Amino acid sequence: MNPDIPILSIILFLPLLGALVLLLLPSEKLQKWWTLGVTVATFLASCLLIVWWQEGYAGMQFIERYDWVALFNIQYLLGVDGLSVWLVLLTTFMTMLVIVFSWEGIAKNLKGYLFLILLLETGMIGVFVALDLVLFYIFWELSLVPMYFLIGIWGGPKRVYAAVKFFIFTMVASALMLVGILMLYRQGGTFDLLELQKMSLSPNLQVWLFLAFGLAFAVKVPLFPFHTWLPDAHVQAPTGGSVILAGILLKMGTYGFLRFCLTMFPDATRQFVPWIAALAVIGIIYGGLVALTQRDVKSLVAYSSVAHLGFVVLGLFALNSQGIAGASLQMVNHGLSTGALFLLVGMLYNRRHTRNLDEFGGLWKVMPVFGFLFLIVAFSSAGLPGLNGFVGEFNILLGAFRSNPVFAVIGTVGIVVGAWYLLRAIREMLQGPLTKPENMALSDLNKREVLTLVPIIILIVVIGLFPNLFLSKINPSADAVAAELENRPAVTLMIDK
């Protein structure tokens, strides 16, 4: 059922409107409650997508289409399908929790911080719902600016370097995507993704366009060797920024590959599979090994993202429905588990003002709740069966084994490495004797912090136990993409409305 209200526009612009109103609010308390209210409202509005979802339909739902700049055929075109709907929910969900987390501990200019997070939320949702290429590019670039300021103003000691590096890497990499978009316009006379997907481009042009778009996405994911901005940005960003960065912004890259490269340039995609899959596998192994050597927990989590996103890309470029569906689910899983890890590390840092593994040990004795939650989240991240990470990785590897077994085998090694560094972090932080006197007096998580984490834990378990709740919406759309790539009819017919 799809009632006649522009639900996507509401989800998209609620945070922006909220941000503008926020500027007028005087007291910090009011600002916090207002921002929380806006993000909760946005989350609830995005839940309506699920309530009104048309099951089994592979195409775009909740489409909104208006002319924007008629002369150049730029449209305001929104829509979601099974591949993007969970990412929209992930965005609204995590942003809400970030606000709860940021209730205390923002030392300066709280209003600016909240304003930027709301602005960022609009940018991120826009990326996942825009179906006009110019509109997509607008949100893609728009999401850069708030994150740049979040890192640069509220970040750690090397924040300026990290912020500028983050901005320039993404900006330069997406510059060529703009030329790619313009070349598509020259070919098709439209920026409408749904039209452009139907167009058959010459294989040669596809290769160039794939490279132009792919570079932007590869930097965002980040694929090895374009990942060097990531550790800087993640480690220097304030906790809220790291959660959004790892939890959502990185998905813009993998989503971009899926939504644009795979559907618009199928010939080039097939051609590039060995290269991209190789880079993904290198990322899995390399990210894991580097994470093993980290003494800073935050940077350990940051490098684990390189490895996990490698899995997602491997799944996407399996080019079959298991791989794509698994990757789509794993994007959400990674957002939840890595987001939660960053939150936990942030909570610890707020107490001890260090993140060095050498400074900890035996924390379980003083912070049992923290220890318990960390354990669950780490297991989710490591892919323990029964939790969400397993479902995603299993599907990805299933898909990858069918299309390129060699890469899948090497990728499996990455799972072992992933378990290794996480278990080592647990051992050094939580277990063993409580040696450091500074750690003796640490207080356990307070109610607000537990409240931040519990919703994530619940989802981690729910996705782990009932993955079909989520996969049932992903599968038709994933299969439609795979069918196009495998030149076979889709299992679920695309019904054109």
Place this chain on the structure above:
Amino acid sequence: MTFPTINLLAIAPQIILVVAACITLLLDLVVQNKRSLGWFSLGSVLTALAALIFLRPATPEFQPGAVGSNMALADGLSWIAGAAILIAVGLAILVSIDHVADFTRRIGAYYALLLLAAVGMLAMVTASDFMTIFLGLEIFSLALYILVGYYHSDLRSGEAALKYFLLGAFASGFFLYGIALIYGATGQTNLAAITMSIAPLSSNLPFAPLLPIGMGLLLVGFGFKVALVPFHMWTPDVYQGAPTTVTAFMSVAVKTAAFTALIRVLASVTTFSRPWLLVLAVMAALTMTWGNLAALRQTSVKRMLAYSSIAHAGYILTGVAAGTERGAQAALYYLVVYTFMTFGAFGVVLAAQRRDQNDLTTSQIAGLASRQPFLAVLMSIFMFALIGIPPLAGFFGKLYVFGAAVDAGLTWLAVIGVINSGIAAFYYLRITVSMYMDAPEAAAEGSGSIAARNTSALVLTALVVAAAGTVILGLWQQPLVNGIAQAVVALLP
């Protein structure tokens, strides 16, 4: 002897401004409160703008076509460019009212010269004959030579004026020689007549080889005025030395006037033929690359913005070099947008610099966000617009310009353009880094006056107008884009 009937309505804005300039000079002799001169000139600009709006295309009063003897014409192109110029001069006067006394006592002449410069620019955008183009060019150039040297206590201001004058005189020489050669080849100075005489079906011209030489010389003249590489050498010194109010005005309005005339000249003399477009494309690539690379090294914000304006001339030229309807539309859109964002950036420099200084270093701007948060927000808007971050108007300017290049088969130029945008992000970002992320320790030394000073409400008003233009032309661009489309359709054969 019969006088040609002149459609005076069509040049009403120019007439209003000329009269106002003369009255300003006379009032200067009797009025003690010099601020009122500023308000008077601003009023005259608003009147001219109102006249322009009254005579907008699609009203019965608007009569496109020749204005007596085919020397000038009012069409959509001149209308849009004229509006941009009037907005620029209006904003320049608005920011001058509180600041002009910082650097000069000859206040009446200052406003009169600003108005006359605007008259010259309006004459140039309405010109349809080489004689009137040159006339407009000289009127505004002479006014600007004087204005650049107006900062009496800053030696660099005088140096800048001399440099601008000497090089500018040379460029005018080239320009005039180019006109002469084209006249020699075609026997015409009227643009429409030149187009007819070089049309393929018309009779052979005996001196046709003079035509490309003439066009080349003209291009040198235009290149100097809009600061295209390699004719850009004067720009950083002049923009830095001139009083910041003048810099803000000339950096935007001169480009609008000269680029508009360039589009007309190219349409008529070269009919946008392939070899000329290639020359322009190469110049565009050189201009943006050189401008951006040089801007990276600057420590003076004014010099940095000067190189940035060179780079943006390159982007605008990219649209022109496409040689298509879309290209001319894109260039025109870019010019309007550029007026707001670059004026705004220089306006912030004016507001943030010390009253007794004519420049601002990147270290002086450190910590601006904590001292004057609103000013810092405005500057960020202008910086991100100049980088080309959507949905600010600067992004759409780039989108249309590069889109036109791709459409015209100049994909390589578009690629160079977007890479340049990436390079440019470095130095624009450095301003935001200084404002928001650098500790204001650098600013603490001897800049108590910066911290203490409140920005004048008039400057803030002008900046808010510029910021509003930068934001609104991005989000709600339908009217402007449609107007531009009509203007350009009428222009191209």
